[in-house]
Amino acid sequence: MKQLFFWLAYVLLQIHATAQTPKPSVQQLNWQGMEFYLFAHFGPNTFTNKEWGHGDEPEDIFNPTHLDCRQWCRVAKAAGAKGIIITAKHHDGFCLWPSKYSTHTVRESKWRNGKGDVLKELSDACKEYGLRFGVYISPWDRNHPDYGTDKYNDVFINMMKELFTNYGPIWELWWDGANGEGPNGKKQVYDWARFRATVKKLSPNTVVFSDVGPHIRWVGNERGIAGTTNWNTLDTAGFTAGLGAPSTDTLNSGNKFGKAWVPAECDVSIRPGWFWHKEEDEKVKTPAELFQLYLKSAGRGANLLLNVPPTETGRFHTNDSAALVDFKKLRDENFKNNLALKASGFLIPHNGKVACPALNDGKTVTTQAIKLTELYTVGIQFKQATTVNCIRLREDLSKGQNAAAFVIHLLNEKQELVKEIKGTTIGNSRIISFPAQQVTTIQLKITEQKRPTGIAEFELYQIEEVLIEK
Ligand code: FUL
Numbered sequence: 001m002k003q004l005f006f007w008l009a010y011v012l013l014q015i016h017a018t019a020q021t022p023k024p025s026v027q028q029l030n031w032q033g034m035e036f037y038l039f040a041h042f043g044p045n046t047f048t049n050k051e052w053g054h055g056d057e058p059e060d061i062f063n064p065t066h067l068d069c070r071q072w073c074r075v076a077k078a079a080g081a082k083g084i085i086i087t088a089k090h091h092d093g094f095c096l097w098p099s100k101y102s103t104h105t106v107r108e109s110k111w112r113n114g115k116g117d118v119l120k121e122l123s124d125a126c127k128e129y130g131l132r133f134g135v136y137i138s139p140w141d142r143n144h145p146d147y148g149t150d151k152y153n154d155v156f157i158n159m160m161k162e163l164f165t166n167y168g169p170i171w172e173l174w175w176d177g178a179n180g181e182g183p184n185g186k187k188q189v190y191d192w193a194r195f196r197a198t199v200k201k202l203s204p205n206t207v208v209f210s211d212v213g214p215h216i217r218w219v220g221n222e223r224g225i226a227g228t229t230n231w232n233t234l235d236t237a238g239f240t241a242g243l244g245a246p247s248t249d250t251l252n253s254g255n256k257f258g259k260a261w262v263p264a265e266c267d268v269s270i271r272p273g274w275f276w277h278k279e280e281d282e283k284v285k286t287p288a289e290l291f292q293l294y295l296k297s298a299g300r301g302a303n304l305l306l307n308v309p310p311t312e313t314g315r316f317h318t319n320d321s322a323a324l325v326d327f328k329k330l331r332d333e334n335f336k337n338n339l340a341l342k343a344s345g346f347l348i349p350h351n352g353k354v355a356c357p358a359l360n361d362g363k364t365v366t367t368q369a370i371k372l373t374e375l376y377t378v379g380i381q382f383k384q385a386t387t388v389n390c391i392r393l394r395e396d397l398s399k400g401q402n403a404a405a406f407v408i409h410l411l412n413e414k415q416e417l418v419k420e421i422k423g424t425t426i427g428n429s430r431i432i433s434f435p436a437q438q439v440t441t442i443q444l445k446i447t448e449q450k451r452p453t454g455i456a457e458f459e460l461y462q463i464e465e466v467l468i469e470k
Contacts, residue, residue, distance in 0.1 A: 019184030021400040021451065022233050022261040029398060031172070031207045032263060032428045033365070034132065035298050037083040038076050039267060039307035042118065044094050045275040047312055053092030057140030059108035062094065069122040071315050073129035075308070079324035080331065083132030085174055085305065086122055088163065091134075092266045093143025097167070101158045102158070104143045118173035123167040134312035135163055139190055139241075140179040148186030154390060156190075157198050164202040173199060175210040177218070177242035192240055195278055195431065211245035212236045213262035220251030222269025226302035229424040232401045233258030256404065256450075263428075266297035270320055276309040284319045287326035291369055294331065295469045299392075301427025317388065334463040338362065339388060340380045345458065348377040348443075359458045364394050379443035380458055387412050389436040389468055390461040395426040396454030405448035408432070409439040433468035 018284065031068075044050075044057040078082055089095050091217045098107035119135070126133040139156060140264035146152040165172060177197070181187065196214055199206055207215040217234055219226050231254030239246050254264065270290070271280045285293070290306070297304040308320050338360075345359030359378055388410075395403055403426040410419040416436050423430065440461065446453050 001121060022259060023400050024232070024261050024263070024397055025215070025367045027205050027207050028261060030261065031216065031281055032303065032397065033301060034082045035429070036294070036304045036306065037085065037132065037134070038079070038081045039136070039269075040071075040084055040086045040122075041090070041269075041274040041307055041309045042314075043087055043090050043275070044092055044372040045090065046310065047433050048397050051273055051275055053090065053094070053142070053143075055092045055104070056096075057092060057094070059094070059104060059106075060360065062106065062109045063111045064310070065313060066123065067116070067118065067314030069118070069125040069301075070128065072122070072308075072310065073125045073131055075321045075324055076131055077129055078321070078328065079327040081131075081306070081324075083134055083171060084122065084126060085134030087136045087138075088119055089138055089141070089159070090178070091138050091140050091142055091176075091178065093141040093147075095159070098193060099159055099162055099221055101155045101162070102144060113236050114165070119163070119167045123261055132171035133167070133169070134174065135167070135170050136176065137163070137187070138176045138178070139195075140181075144470065148188050150189070150191075150404055152188055153191040153194060153346060157194060160195070161200055161202060163201075164206075170203060172216070173206050173208045175208065175241055177211040177245060177421055179242055196234060209265060211241045211251065211454050212242035213260065215262065216265050217254075217262040218245075218251055219264040219266045219297075220248035222268060224266040224304065224306070225252075225296045226264050226266055226300040227253035228300060230251045230260060230264060230301045230427055231256050231425060232261055232263040232301070232397065232427060234260055234262040236260050236262065253271070258375045264302040265295075265305050266302050267305040267307065268293060268297075269309070270323065271307075271309065274300050274307055274309065276317070280338045281317060281319055284317075284323050285444060287323055287330050290327040290332075291330045291467055292470060294327075294430050297435065298429055299431030299469070301425060301429060316369035316428075330340070330467065334390075335392075337460060338461065339382075340458055340460040340461045341387055343380045343386075346379055347389055348379075359455060362457070364457045377443050377445045378455060378458065379441060380460060382440045385440050386460075387436050387438055387462050388442070388460045389465065390431065390433040390458075390463045391421075391442065392459040392461070393426050393430045393432075393455065394428065394436075394457040394459075395430075397428060399454065400451065401425070402450045403428060403453040404447075404450060406444060406446050408445040409441075409445075410437050410439045411443070413439060413440050413442065427457075431469075435468065436462065436465060
């Protein structure tokens with residue numbers, strides 16, 4: 001009787017623990033699958049050579065000579081990016097759409113006689129090219145007369161209503177936490193709760209980014225680099241975006257036992273600045289540098305949001321487009337040949353080695369992920385010695401993130417250990433690269449986990465040696 005009681009208590013505890021486990025929403029899981037998309041910083045700063053406009057720039061400053069959002073989309077497509085997020089309103093308050101709630105917009109400019117609308121053009125182009133459309137809107141506003149009063153919260157909400165009503169569907173909404181007001185600056189008490197409720201009501205499928213989510217978090221730096229330990233979970237209670245955010249270290253790696261599911265997004269610019277500056281035309285990151293960024297963002301379980309600033313013509317510069325196309329080529333060529341597909345997947349439970357074909361079936365999203373209910377070993381076995389220098393692991397996140405530490409053993413034909421690699425989290429995608437090795441067996445052992453880890457896929461590659469992670 002007593003035993004039955006303990007057993008029941010144990011089962012109930014497990015059920016409770018599972019129910020408490022933070023899990024992604026369908027929208028968050030889909031967002032994770034987007035992996036790489038573009039950011040476009042565009043506005044008065046493009047024409048004034050500034051990064052942070054003061055908000056007093058005359059509207060006529062904004063005058064792109066050949067705005068062509070379809071060109072942005074063609075380049076995004078050629079780069080393999082899945083969407084574009086545009087700065088609808090940066091800190092200078094200038095609206096790229098004719099908002100009724102501001103007098104500092106495209107409507108007041110002479111661009112297209114005040115009839116132009118960048119958001120309309122980009123949202124239409126994204127639909128045409130099958131890209132997701134996202135909107136950045138800065139809460140900090142250096143122009144709006146109501147900024148610093150409670151009325152501004154209504155302005156911000158009304159602006160968001162315009163965005164959702166006239167330009168939807170909006171896939172991702174980006175709330176920048178930056179605020180550079182000096183000691184005598186205006187202080188705005190943002191009504192974050194009302195902002196969130198507005199999005200939830202008007203567009204429940206939109207994923208919202210800020211330092212602390214609610215759906216996606218900032219990675220803690222603008223270099224595009226996620227932590228080698230990267231939990232999709234975060235403790236957000238008591239924190240807000242901006243000055244009230246957790247430390248950048250915490251944002252970089254998440255909280256192992258964080259109560260909310262808030263995965264990291266790595267925002268970084270292809271150039272030194274966020275906005276276009278002529279003097280940076282020769283400072284565009286090379287395809288190899290972009291590949292490194294990819295390894296350190298998407299390869300560490302985060303998403304990569306790469307900024308490509310349109311020039312004063314309203315088009316992407318050829319240097320940026322060329323780098324993006326070659327970046328895609330590097331990803332395609334290096335991840336074309338998954339060597340694990342030609343080998344056998346196995347699992348070693350207590351009673352010896354058994355076949356495990358789901359491990360390397362080429363299906364990166366699988367409902368039949370291998371569940372490591374105990375600290376089992378899984379791996380890939382080649383018939384002949386094969387050269388590899390890159391491993392890509394994918395964890396099934398649909399029921400939460402679980403692997404906390406792992407060890408990989410590379411064995412040669414004689415089953416001798418040639419290399420040991422230790423790591424912590426896996427997440428959506430963990431890419432591990434190292435100097436090339438001749439191997440016949442690769443074993444993965446999860447040495448610490450929160451609950452049973454689901455391994456959705458185990459991939460092996462030989463990438464160009466110069467591209468391995470530095
Ligand atoms: C920061 C802003 O201050 C920069 O201007 C840029 O928009 C970057 C993406 O976020 O917080």
